[in-house]
Amino acid sequence: MVIAMRPSDLPEVRALDLFKSVGDEQFSTMMQASYLQTFPAQVELISEGDPADFLYIVVEGCVELFARANGRESTMGMVRPVGSFILAAVLKDAVYLMSARTCQRSRLLMIPSQNVREAFERDEAFARSIVVELASCYRSVVKEHKDLKLRSAVERLANRLLRYNADQGGSGRVELPYGKRTIASMLAMTPENLSRAFNTLKPYGVEVDGATVRLTDITSLETLAKPNPLIDDRKT
Amino acid sequence: MVIAMRPSDLPEVRALDLFKSVGDEQFSTMMQASYLQTFPAQVELISEGDPADFLYIVVEGCVELFARANGRESTMGMVRPVGSFILAAVLKDAVYLMSARTCQRSRLLMIPSQNVREAFERDEAFARSIVVELASCYRSVVKEHKDLKLRSAVERLANRLLRYNADQGGSGRVELPYGKRTIASMLAMTPENLSRAFNTLKPYGVEVDGATVRLTDITSLETLAKPNPLIDDRKT
């Protein structure tokens, strides 16, 4: 059952770096085979180990990528509009390495893997865009991996706060974009430990009030955090 | 100063998945601009933060990828013949995220980034091969990241031993491919902790003698390790 895309959604998707240079023909073929669907919060969209049937695009809302093993679970990343996820699995026609669930009510574009691979074969420009997108994703994970292997928990939190601050205009007033439980998991710590890490940062001008954090001494926090563009910069 | 490639080396490189489908013209253009050079052990080839001037191919020997931050250092991966490294940085014309040094005397093919990007632009088949290669690298890092976030140090070691055993024919006799110091760093632990982890595994049939490890109770070790194809399988 194909749910027609609203005309108003198409431009956003078309504007994605990934699709910008795709030929009209391939793009509309892909779109016609696709599903645009709205999901409530906390729906598990895919489960790691499943064959990659669709490429997902987050048009609205937010999706959490996570992984499970043994009894444990860990947040691997968050995808916001307009971003894609599990592109690599789709291209390799392999199983998903990560699971995904909606964090909020979300509108997702689901493009059948087969169509993505066909467009990839037929459309040279699309293939090149995919390279750039993949290279970016790859470098992001490498950065996260470095973050985890080279920094302590407190340092990870400090750098994350500095990043949020920069993202939000650098006013020193940061709104945490996710629940603390989720942030803890992203930073590879327990909620309890995150809470304690915030306390550890208090002497460095970090004041927490619910989901709001005020950074009153950025210099001092940076001295502790030692931010590193080769880990923290989202671009490059 | 271009050092001519030995004719005997070319086929190996040509046979790389990455280059298999490149047109002869693009391939020979790239090769003519390239350097094939032999380095002694422990030479730092590239340093994170440097602009990506070359794509590297390990023709012979072994190269360690590592990262530094603050005072710490961590091994991010090993590249053996015939494999490439830092492809993503080259394609994005960005700086390297990782440093690299030779572990042994090694022969490396260095292809100027500019030539790689030109071939990527001109040769459609090459662009597609790169996608597959990048997608594979990407998935590998995701697996490593899962390994680190979802497993304890002892579990990581147990699974790594099982992998080495499988790689080496599954006889139960494993030859450690790197020094313990390096293995410790790959597994995100200190050498001391690795040593203790080996002791912890003794009751599970792990007998260490220098660089040789005998696994005398694979079943028991697997019960502890809970190997997971979505983390441990090199393929897929």
Add this chain to the structure above:
DNA sequence: CGACGATTTGAATAGGATCAATGGGAGTGG
């Protein structure tokens, strides 16, 4: 108001890191 979930705090424990000291080859030079 009451219930539920999320967060925080406390106490105890476990896991890992650090520092220090000892053993054990591999390679060097006598």
Add this chain to the structure above:
DNA sequence: CCACTCCCATTGATCCTATTCAAATCGTCG
């Protein structure tokens, strides 16, 4: 061939970090 040295690995002791379990608090939503 042996003594010496150096580096790596191991072991012990201790410290620090992070996890676990438990309980209290807070806020939100019916």
